[in-house]
Amino acid sequence: MEKKIYAALNSIGAYVPSKIITNDDLSKIVDTSDEWIQKRTGIKERRFAEAAEATSDLATKAARIALQRAKLNPEQIDMVILATISPDFFCMPSTACVVANNLGIINKPAFDISAACSGFIYLLALAKSLIESKAYKNILIVGAEKLSSIIDMQDRSTCVLFGDGAGAAIISATEDKEAAILDVRVASNGAYQDFLMTPGCGSRNPANARMLEERLQFIKMKGNETFKIAVKTLTNDVIEIMKANNLTKDDIDFFIPHQANSRIISAVGEALEFPSDKVVKTVHKYGNTSAASIPMAINDYYQEGRIKNGSKLLLDAFGGGLTWGSAILTFNGD
Numbered sequence: 001m002e003k004k005i006y007a008a009l010n011s012i013g014a015y016v017p018s019k020i021i022t023n024d025d026l027s028k029i030v031d032t033s034d035e036w037i038q039k040r041t042g043i044k045e046r047r048f049a050e051a052a053e054a055t056s057d058l059a060t061k062a063a064r065i066a067l068q069r070a071k072l073n074p075e076q077i078d079m080v081i082l083a084t085i086s087p088d089f090f091c092m093p094s095t096a097c098v099v100a101n102n103l104g105i106i107n108k109p110a111f112d113i114s115a116a117c118s119g120f121i122y123l124l125a126l127a128k129s130l131i132e133s134k135a136y137k138n139i140l141i142v143g144a145e146k147l148s149s150i151i152d153m154q155d156r157s158t159c160v161l162f163g164d165g166a167g168a169a170i171i172s173a174t175e176d177k178e179a180a181i182l183d184v185r186v187a188s189n190g191a192y193q194d195f196l197m198t199p200g201c202g203s204r205n206p207a208n209a210r211m212l213e214e215r216l217q218f219i220k221m222k223g224n225e226t227f228k229i230a231v232k233t234l235t236n237d238v239i240e241i242m243k244a245n246n247l248t249k250d251d252i253d254f255f256i257p258h259q260a261n262s263r264i265i266s267a268v269g270e271a272l273e274f275p276s277d278k279v280v281k282t283v284h285k286y287g288n289t290s291a292a293s294i295p296m297a298i299n300d301y302y303q304e305g306r307i308k309n310g311s312k313l314l315l316d317a318f319g320g321g322l323t324w325g326s327a328i329l330t331f332n333g334d
Helices: 023-027 034-041 055-070 095-103 116-132 190-195 209-213 223-244 262-271 290-303
Strands: 006-015 020-022 045-047 079-083 110-113 138-146 164-174 181-188 254-257 312-319 323-330
Touching: 006 055, 006 116, 006 181, 006 290, 006 323, 020 023, 023 034, 034 262, 045 164, 055 095, 055 138, 055 164, 055 290, 079 095, 079 116, 095 110, 095 138, 110 116, 116 138, 116 164, 116 181, 116 290, 116 312, 116 323, 138 290, 164 290, 181 223, 190 223, 223 262, 223 312, 223 323, 254 262, 254 290, 290 312
Parallel strands: 079 110, 079 138, 254 312
Antiparallel strands: 006 164, 020 045, 138 164, 181 323, 312 323
């Protein structure tokens, strides 16, 4: 009888630009303050890439680390999938193709997906399915963003929230069920598409003088509405995936939600009754890095020695679309 193949997360890597932008730095540009930003978001600082750095550059650096930690060479990667809302180009080539070329992954499929802040969960869902189909053995997934290129530095309600960075992981085939990604669930509801969006540069509002004048190329957000639906959706999503897999919070080593806002993270953690030491928070130093936030957070805790081989992780994300998703997996890095 043919053995069942599972998908496992075998390594993590991340890259953050060196340039730190503090709240005080932003207060010199827009009408805001360190106290105002921290009280509402929990963010103290974020990283901005240099002008010459593109999303693919951040992604490539994160991917190299993930490859090295997985002890794989580029020839062993069967596919590259990248999640971003700030690609190098609108709309081709895909940033994944650029990254694959940078890494020397040639003649293999590479493509982007757009699921905003839920991007990494969507990547896990795709990679898990493709690995379990036995068509591929090693898939490189990357969440990467240069959000500083699409935030409006005249809009204090959004420009203080976002940062740049990249996180990558290798998803590989295994026969070990205990090492596998246990479950991934993703969903969407386009009825709320205007809660979080970049209205310009697409076919709806093509690049022209009017689009630029109305600053439609930048992120627009309905903050209060998004906050309310995010807390409810994230909480329900976790309850459902835990119940479906007969798990309790005691079975989870770390709860890693999307790092959007400290108040959302705390509200969801408290609603689920997770002890604070199990709830991962990195938003204070990176801000919201969209598709990169969850792998960056995993990487931080891995490098600090808190996430270890065998750690059981619960991931949860919510983003523009609206999109959301959750995952339960075992970390298999060395």
